[in-house]
Amino acid sequence: MLARSILSSYSRLLVGLSLAVLAIALTGCNEKVTEKAAPGRPVLVATVHYKPESPDRSFVGTIRPRIETDMGFRVPGKVAKRVVEVGQAVDIGQPLATLDEVDLKLQAEQAEAEFRAANGVLAQASASERRAKDLRVKGWTTEAQMDQARAAADEARARLNRAERSVELTKNSLSYATLVADTRGVVTATLVDAGQVVAAGQTAVRVARIAEKEAVVSIPETLVGRAKEGVASVSLWSEPNRKYAAKLREIAPAADPATRTYLAKFSLPDAGESVSLGMTATLTLADPATSSVARLPLSALYSQGGAPSLYIVDDNGDVTLKPVTVKSYDSNDVVISGGVDEGSKVVVLGVQKLDPAQKVKVVSSLSF
Numbered sequence: 001m002l003a004r005s006i007l008s009s010y011s012r013l014l015v016g017l018s019l020a021v022l023a024i025a026l027t028g029c030n031e032k033v034t035e036k037a038a039p040g041r042p043v044l045v046a047t048v049h050y051k052p053e054s055p056d057r058s059f060v061g062t063i064r065p066r067i068e069t070d071m072g073f074r075v076p077g078k079v080a081k082r083v084v085e086v087g088q089a090v091d092i093g094q095p096l097a098t099l100d101e102v103d104l105k106l107q108a109e110q111a112e113a114e115f116r117a118a119n120g121v122l123a124q125a126s127a128s129e130r131r132a133k134d135l136r137v138k139g140w141t142t143e144a145q146m147d148q149a150r151a152a153a154d155e156a157r158a159r160l161n162r163a164e165r166s167v168e169l170t171k172n173s174l175s176y177a178t179l180v181a182d183t184r185g186v187v188t189a190t191l192v193d194a195g196q197v198v199a200a201g202q203t204a205v206r207v208a209r210i211a212e213k214e215a216v217v218s219i220p221e222t223l224v225g226r227a228k229e230g231v232a233s234v235s236l237w238s239e240p241n242r243k244y245a246a247k248l249r250e251i252a253p254a255a256d257p258a259t260r261t262y263l264a265k266f267s268l269p270d271a272g273e274s275v276s277l278g279m280t281a282t283l284t285l286a287d288p289a290t291s292s293v294a295r296l297p298l299s300a301l302y303s304q305g306g307a308p309s310l311y312i313v314d315d316n317g318d319v320t321l322k323p324v325t326v327k328s329y330d331s332n333d334v335v336i337s338g339g340v341d342e343g344s345k346v347v348v349l350g351v352q353k354l355d356p357a358q359k360v361k362v363v364s365s366l367s368f
Helices: 002-037 102-138 143-175 221-229
Strands: 041-047 057-065 068-072 077-082 095-099 178-180 185-190 203-209 213-220 231-236 243-251 261-267 280-286 292-297 309-313 319-323 325-329 333-338 345-347 360-363
Touching (some): 213 243, 213 280, 221 243, 221 261, 221 280
Antiparallel strands (some): 041 345, 057 280, 068 203, 077 095, 095 178, 185 203, 213 261, 231 243, 231 280, 243 261, 309 319, 309 345, 325 333
16 A cells, blocks of 8 residues: 555656656747747938039929010001911011001102203213313313313212112112011911001010020029029929920010019020920929938937947848038927938937847837
């Protein structure tokens, strides 16, 4: 009986020891599994993006011709016909409108008749002058008669000169009866029509030269300096992805009394046929002297006992502390000008308690 009791106690002891060893082993495995499965510390990050310190400014403008000419007849008369319409392209020497030529032809014929009469008078006066000279040499006439013959010849020659000029003027006037384009362009306005009586110089047709185009915009007074010194570019609303180089050609000396803006004209040397007059454009002004900076929250800056730094997170969840160059501070942001690369991921929350040896997990937001 005693032996059987000792054997039973010994068996229970072995079972207890086995269970204890098994429990210890399971506990160790659980701790290892827990340690391997422990997640990284969640952190909020921001992407570094450099851009000009002074942002570009854009203004809406219109494409206009640099030169737009009001063309009119150089002589008065009645309009016979107008041969162009608004929007029509014209070339050098192309007729735009004509006047009734009846009166102008009559004036030309009158000038021709006066020229022939002046020729006859000069021939007679010249012959009288020659006879007077011959008689004076022979002593058969007086000096007064000689002077009279000479004066009559001079007057006849002057009359002939006037008649010649009159013929030229009437020929010119007759040619002015046809209004022609003096440059390549497009008709932007027609202000006369057939049957209308016009005065000399009155605007008949307005032609815009298409060789030179420009963008016209209104600039606020705070950006007049940038308009004069900055870099300008123009994009059309019809072609938003294409930019044209622009150069300031003219700016108004005084502001508009109603809008308090300055009218500026930017020439477009690269504008081709696709840039039509009247198109809506966007003018962009950039400051050439500005530097590229990145804005980050103040909470991202780490500066305990050293230079200002940022924690950079890589794709593996490792963090690295990098010193940066701080340009300025705002109320909620820090402006940096270098030290980290474009597109880097920067920890923006809890950097004072971050352990560089600990892996992190990038999250879009933190939930508490």
